[in-house]
Amino acid sequence: GGQLLKPGPQGLVVNVYTEKEWRRSGLGELVMETIIEWSRANGVVSLVLHASSMGRPLYERVGFTPTNEMSYPIGQRRG
Numbered sequence: 553g554g555q556l557l558k559p560g561p562q563g564l565v566v567n568v569y570t571e572k573e574w575r576r577s578g579l580g581e582l583v584m585e586t587i588i589e590w591s592r593a594n595g596v597v598s599l600v601l602h603a604s605s606m607g608r609p610l611y612e613r614v615g616f617t618p619t620n621e622m623s624y625p626i627g628q629r630r631g
Contacts, residue, residue: 560597563587568607580607584614 565587570580591599600621603611612618 561595563591563596563599565599565601568601580610581614584610588614 565584568580568583588599599616600619601611601616602621603616603618608618
C-alpha cells in the first residue's frame with residue numbers, strides 16, 4: 553500500500569546530473585545529503601524526485617523510497 557506524506561512544504565529535486573568523470577566519487581551522495589539537511593533545517597517535510605535507473609541506487613542509499621507517482625500536464629491538450 554501507499555504511504556501518506558506528512559502535511560507541509562514538499563521539495564522537488566530536478567536535474568541532478570554528475571559528469572561522467574566525477575561519477576562514483578561520492579559527489580552525488582554529498583549533494584543529496586546537503587539537500588536533505590538543508591530541507592530538514594528549513595521546514596521541508598518531504599522531498600520527491602524522478603530517478604533514472606542509473607540514479608536510483610544513490611537515492612535509495614540516502615533514504616528515498618520508490619513510489620508510483622504519475623503526473624498530468626493540466627496546460628496541455630490531450631489527443
